[in-house]
Every structure is written in C-alpha cells, then in structure tokens.
Amino acid sequence: MPYRLLKGEPLELVKRLLEGDSRAAARLISMVEERNPSAPAALASIYPHTGRAHVVGITGPPGVGKSTLLRALSRTLLDKGMKVGIIAVDPSSPFGGGALLGDRIRMQDLSTEKGVFLRSMGTRGTPGGLSASTGAAVDILDAMGMDMVLVETAGAGQSEVDVAGIAHTCVVITMPRSGDDIQAMKAGLMEVGDIFVVNKADLPGAEEALRLLEGALRLDPRGRDRVPPVIRTAAFTGEGVDLLREEILEHRRYLEERGLWEERFRRRLLQQVMNLVMEEAGARLREILEGGRRCAHVLERLLESRETDPYTAAREIAADLLRDND
Amino acid sequence: MPYRLLKGEPLELVKRLLEGDSRAAARLISMVEERNPSAPAALASIYPHTGRAHVVGITGPPGVGKSTLLRALSRTLLDKGMKVGIIAVDPSSPFGGGALLGDRIRMQDLSTEKGVFLRSMGTRGTPGGLSASTGAAVDILDAMGMDMVLVETAGAGQSEVDVAGIAHTCVVITMPRSGDDIQAMKAGLMEVGDIFVVNKADLPGAEEALRLLEGALRLDPRGRDRVPPVIRTAAFTGEGVDLLREEILEHRRYLEERGLWEERFRRRLLQQVMNLVMEEAGARLREILEGGRRCAHVLERLLESRETDPYTAAREIAADLLRDND
Numbered sequence: 001m002p003y004r005l006l007k008g009e010p011l012e013l014v015k016r017l018l019e020g021d022s023r024a025a026a027r028l029i030s031m032v033e034e035r036n037p038s039a040p041a042a043l044a045s046i047y048p049h050t051g052r053a054h055v056v057g058i059t060g061p062p063g064v065g066k067s068t069l070l071r072a073l074s075r076t077l078l079d080k081g082m083k084v085g086i087i088a089v090d091p092s093s094p095f096g097g098g099a100l101l102g103d104r105i106r107m108q109d110l111s112t113e114k115g116v117f118l119r120s121m122g123t124r125g126t127p128g129g130l131s132a133s134t135g136a137a138v139d140i141l142d143a144m145g146m147d148m149v150l151v152e153t154a155g156a157g158q159s160e161v162d163v164a165g166i167a168h169t170c171v172v173i174t175m176p177r178s179g180d181d182i183q184a185m186k187a188g189l190m191e192v193g194d195i196f197v198v199n200k201a202d203l204p205g206a207e208e209a210l211r212l213l214e215g216a217l218r219l220d221p222r223g224r225d226r227v228p229p230v231i232r233t234a235a236f237t238g239e240g241v242d243l244l245r246e247e248i249l250e251h252r253r254y255l256e257e258r259g260l261w262e263e264r265f266r267r268r269l270l271q272q273v274m275n276l277v278m279e280e281a282g283a284r285l286r287e288i289l290e291g292g293r294r295c296a297h298v299l300e301r302l303l304e305s306r307e308t309d310p311y312t313a314a315r316e317i318a319a320d321l322l323r324d325n326d
Numbered sequence: 327m328p329y330r331l332l333k334g335e336p337l338e339l340v341k342r343l344l345e346g347d348s349r350a351a352a353r354l355i356s357m358v359e360e361r362n363p364s365a366p367a368a369l370a371s372i373y374p375h376t377g378r379a380h381v382v383g384i385t386g387p388p389g390v391g392k393s394t395l396l397r398a399l400s401r402t403l404l405d406k407g408m409k410v411g412i413i414a415v416d417p418s419s420p421f422g423g424g425a426l427l428g429d430r431i432r433m434q435d436l437s438t439e440k441g442v443f444l445r446s447m448g449t450r451g452t453p454g455g456l457s458a459s460t461g462a463a464v465d466i467l468d469a470m471g472m473d474m475v476l477v478e479t480a481g482a483g484q485s486e487v488d489v490a491g492i493a494h495t496c497v498v499i500t501m502p503r504s505g506d507d508i509q510a511m512k513a514g515l516m517e518v519g520d521i522f523v524v525n526k527a528d529l530p531g532a533e534e535a536l537r538l539l540e541g542a543l544r545l546d547p548r549g550r551d552r553v554p555p556v557i558r559t560a561a562f563t564g565e566g567v568d569l570l571r572e573e574i575l576e577h578r579r580y581l582e583e584r585g586l587w588e589e590r591f592r593r594r595l596l597q598q599v600m601n602l603v604m605e606e607a608g609a610r611l612r613e614i615l616e617g618g619r620r621c622a623h624v625l626e627r628l629l630e631s632r633e634t635d636p637y638t639a640a641r642e643i644a645a646d647l648l649r650d651n652d
Contacts, residue, residue: 040637047635269636276640278608284648309373310595311366314602321648322610
C-alpha cells in the first residue's frame with residue numbers, strides 16, 4: 001500500500017521543491033529531522049525525481065581542513081555553473097554544533113549565493129551517524145535539481161566508511177603528518193576512497209604523504225578496477241582545487257562509461273532501504289519494550305525470582321518480536 | 327528455554343572469574359566483543375553473581391581531563407582498599423585508539439596494580455557508543471568481585487547521556503572555560519548528573535564555573551529529590567579528589583537509605599535487556615535484508631519498474647518483519 005496522496009502544505013512544499021525552491025528544501029529536511037508524520041509521504045512522492053545528482057561523499061579525520069576545502073571546491077563548481085548541495089553530517093563537524101564561529105560565518109556566506117544549498121544535520125545517536133535522514137536529505141537536494149550533492153562526514157564512528165554506501169564518488173581527505181598516518185587511517189577508509197586528497201600540501205611532509213598513499217593504493221588493489229588518484233591541495237591558496245573538481249567529474253564519466261553509475265545508485269538505494277527499515281524497526285521495538293507489559297513481566301522474572309537472566313530474556317523477546325519467514 | 331549448560335573453556339573461565347581472576351575477566355570481555363557464540367551462555371551464568379558492585383558513570387566533553395582525574399580517583403579508591411574496575415568506552419577516549427601514548431602508558435601503570443582492572447572498549451558503531459557489550463563488561467567486573475566499576479564515556483553521540491542508564495551514580499566532569507559552557511553542555515547532561523565536577527580548578531574562571539553550575543542545578547530541579555553537589559578538582563595536584571571519592575560513596579549510601587539502589591539496578595537491567603534485544607534484532611534484520619530474496623525483489627520494484635519508492639518499501643518490509651502482538 002503506497003503512502004496516501006499528499007495534500008495541503010506537504011504537497012505545496014513538494015511542488016515548490018521540484019521548481020528548485022530552496023526554502024521548500026530546507027522545510028522538507030526539517031520535517032524529516034523532526035519525524036513529521038507527513039515526511040515519508042512527501043519523500044515517497046519525490047522519489048521519481050531523484051537519480052540525477054552526482055552524490056559525492058567527502059570524508060577524513062578531523063583537523064585535515066575539510067571545511068575549507070569543501071568551501072573552495074563548492075566555489076569552483078559554482079564558477080562552472082553547477083548547482084551544489086552540501087550536507088554536513090556530524091555534531092563535531094565544522095558546520096555543526098562544534099563549529100568555530102568564523103568557519104560557520106564563512107560557510108553562511110557561501111550559502112547565500114545562488115546555486116548553493118548548505119545544510120548541517122545532527123546525528124541523533126544513529127549508528128555511525130549516517131542515518132536514513134541523511135539519505136532523505138540527499139533525495140531532497142537531488143529532486144530539487146542540484147547537479148552535485150556533497151555529503152561531508154567526520155569524526156568518530158562508522159560514518160566515514162558508511163558515506164560510501166550513499167555516494168557515487170567518495171573523496172578521502174588526509175594531510176601531511178607523521179609517517180604512520182596510513183596505518184592510522186580508519187579500517188575501511190582506504191577501501192572506500194575513489195579519490196584521495198593530501199590537503200594542507202604547503203606543510204612539510206606533503207610529498208612523502210603523497211608517495212606513501214600512492215604506494216599503499218597500488219600495493220593493495222583489493223578488487224579495484226581503477227587505482228584512485230591522489231591529489232595535493234592547499235585550500236587556502238587554491239592549489240589543486242580545480243584538479244579535485246576535474247577528478248570528481250572524471251569519476252562520474254568513468255562510472256557512466258562502465259555502466260557503474262546505475263550500480264552505485266542501486267547500492268545507495270539498498271543502503272537507504274536498510275537504514276529506513278532499521279530505523280522503523282528500532283523505533284517500534286523501543287515502543288513495544290518501553291510501553292508493553294512484556295518488559296514488566298521480564299523485569300519481574302529477572303529481579304524477584306531471578307528465574308531468568310538478561311541474556312536469555314533478551315533472546316526470547318527478540319525471537320518473539322521477529323518473524324523468521326525469509 | 328535457558329541457554330544450554332556451560333562446558334569446557336567457558337565454564338572454566340566463569341569459575342576463575344568468580345574467584346577474581348583478572349585474566350579470565352579479560353578473556354570473557356574479549357569473547358563478548360568478538361561475539362563468541364559461547365558468550366551469552368557465559369554471561370547468563372554469571373548474572374546471579376551480579377548486583378553488588380557500585381557502577382559509576384564518568385562523563386563529560388573531551389579535553390576536560392577525565393583520564394587524569396579517573397586515574398587519581400582510582401588511586402584513592404585503591405588506597406581505601408577497594409577493588410576498582412575501569413571500562414573506558416569511546417574510540418576517541420584517552421584509553422582507546424585516540425590515546426596520547428603517555429596517557430596510555432600511565433594508565434597501563436595503574437592497571438598492573440593489584441585491585442584494579444582496566445579495559446578500553448570500542449564502540450563498534452552502536453548507537454551512541456554504549457552497547458550491550460558495555461553492560462556485559464560491567465556484569466563481568468561486578469561478578470569478579472569489584473567494589474566499584476567506573477565506566478568512562480566521552481565524545482560525540484549519546485553515550486554521555488546513556489551512561490546514566492547503566493550506572494548507579496553518574497559523575498559529570500567539566501572545566502572552567504567561557505561563561506556559556508552550561509548552555510553548551512549537551513542536552514540531557516545536566517539532568518543525568520548525580521555529582522558535578524569542575525576539573526582543572528587551578529585555571530582562571532573556576533570559581534565562576536562552579537557558581538554557574540550550582541545556580542543552574544538549583545534553578546532547574548527537574549524532578550530531583552536532591553541537589554547534586556558540585557566539586558572543584560585539580561587532578562594534577564590532587565585537589566578535591568578525596569572529596570570526589572567521598573561524594574561518590576555518599577551517593578551510594580543515599581541511594582540505599584532511600585530504597586533507590588534497587589531502582590537504579592532495575593533501570594540498568596531494563597536498559598541492558600533493551601540494548602540486547604536491539605542488538606539481536608538489528609543483527610537479524612540485517613541478515614534477512616542482506617541475504618534474503620526480499621531485497622532483490624524490492625530493488626527490482628524500485629529500479630526497474632519504479633513501482634514503489636524506498637520509503638514505502640521500507641515500511642512494508644518493517645511491518646512484515648515485526649510481529650505486532652503486544
């Protein structure tokens with residue numbers, strides 16, 4: 001059964017979104033974040049208008065200068081006449097709560113320009129920080145007509161690796177530091193990168209970091225059909241930013257020529273459906289557990305009679321809640 | 327149906343654990359982290375031996391000096407003849423991957439002392455970082471005979487607030503900084519604290535931070551029957567550390583006298599059962615979604631015919647997977 005037809009404000013918002021209205025986009029993303037009951041129906045109705053934007057994940061450890069680089073990259077995309085959406089995920093990201101005020105103000109500058117839409121999203125304690133809400137925001141900016149949607153993730157958790165699941169192209173940003181940086185790179189990050197960047201390339205050690213990365217990527221192809229390029233950038237001087245833009249656009253062409261574009265979109269869809277199911281199932285489980293008599297009964301058995309233990313009880317509840325019909 | 331009786335190595339480990347063997351504790355925690363199939367049965371069998379340890383959550387933003395304070399606190403507890411278990415949760419915590427080498431080495435020093443058990447645990451991308459594994463590790467150290475189990479959490483996510491759900495006493499650590507610190511404190515952190523600490527009290531602004539915190543706590547009792555104490559500490563000089571220890575022990579007496587000790591234990595059990603169910607349900611949902619024909623079929627409908635959308639599809643799958651019988 002599809003969601004019921006949209007009426008009233010949500011219908012109006014979707015109409016305006018499809019005409020490229022950024023205030024409608026902002027309102028729809030807020031509805032998703034607030035879990036407004038009309039949000040799923042609105043998202044369902046825009047789905048047919050998605051699949052055109054190039055979704056690019058931008059990831060890397062904190063402190064490598066992602067925010068400055070993202071700003072520089074956005075500007076060169078704008079200069080080429082592209083419309084750019086930016087979603088910054090992570091409470092500690094430069095766009096989110098942990099932002100340096102100056103950074104935020106500079107980003108706001110960018111966001112008032114025509115052709116760019118910037119939104120920071122909280123993580124709400126979802127696993128790894130990349131929730132179904134992030135995917136929904138990508139859909140909204142895609143349907144709005146953005147040519148490229150940049151999803152920035154950072155910090156602890158799985159989000160750095162998860163971003164690959166919702167992106168066509170994944171850019172991993174590092175900076176010159178000690179020689180053991182590649183070892184320190186979070187497990188999985190080497191595998192998900194389509195393009196690698198050594199930012200702050202004006203610092204000493206940039207050349208070495210570049211060579212180490214290139215070497216590691218060549219040594220460990222791990223089923224790749226393409227060795228990812230490694231680019232030097234210095235966001236403050238602008239070095240390498242145009243090249244980064246070209247490599248991102250080149251990666252799209254590469255995906256399209258090989259028929260991999262559809263495959264990445266399929267992967268993104270699967271990821272989004274899984275995130276949505278997990279979110280919905282999680283919410284309903286919590287409801288049942290918190291509200292139901294089941295837990296009162298279990299607690300009684302755990303506490304009064306010590307007849308069972310939390311591990312056995314949890315297994316029973318889970319088995320009872322889930323159908324096993326696949 | 328209870329878990330089958332333990333035999334072999336797990337049985338041996340549980341026996342040794344109950345005799346206070348720290349190597350058995352370490353091995354059992356590893357089994358939990360590795361999701362060893364024997365782990366649930368081992369945990370079930372130690373459950374009757376839990377409920378004695380005073381579980382204390384230690385939380386607060388990064389950089390406030392939790393690790394140094396925790397070390398000083400542990401040492402004064404050891405001096406009083408208490409056995410102390412420490413579980414440090416969070417990849418970016420000073421015990422985990424993000425540790426400064428010096429910090430880790432100093433902590434290792436402590437961990438070789440008799441009467442202390444130190445373990446850092448990853449978060450594995452669980453929501454907020456406080457997983458069922460954390461609760462299981464608390465159970466293990468409790469059954470091992472630790473008088474107090476300190477659970478340290480930090481960083482992004484919900485873990486700061488969640489720690490209250492598994493602790494009898496929750497200590498929130500801050501430090502003197504700008505006047506808007508209390509506003510910046512993560513939503514919920516003010517509510518969960520049983521004891522507040524202004525660490526690094528040798529820095530300027532300590533007195534003001536103290537007064538602000540005390541004022542905020544008095545103004546906003548939010549259903550408390552007790553105004554939490556606010557303590558000045560300077561872990562490096564030792565200032566306030568004995569007082570912190572006494573306030574923690576005092577809070578236990580307070581809970582016991584009011585009959586709240588059992589209530590907190592009950593809350594911890596409920597939280598643990600919920601975490602376990604969510605973990606098990608999540609794992610099984612993922613299995614079904616990743617392995618099943620269901621997803622292939624859904625993807626086909628999403629991609630080939632555009633007959634449905636991810637939001638409708640996810641709702642159907644979730645409804646299908648969950649029984650609604652409560």
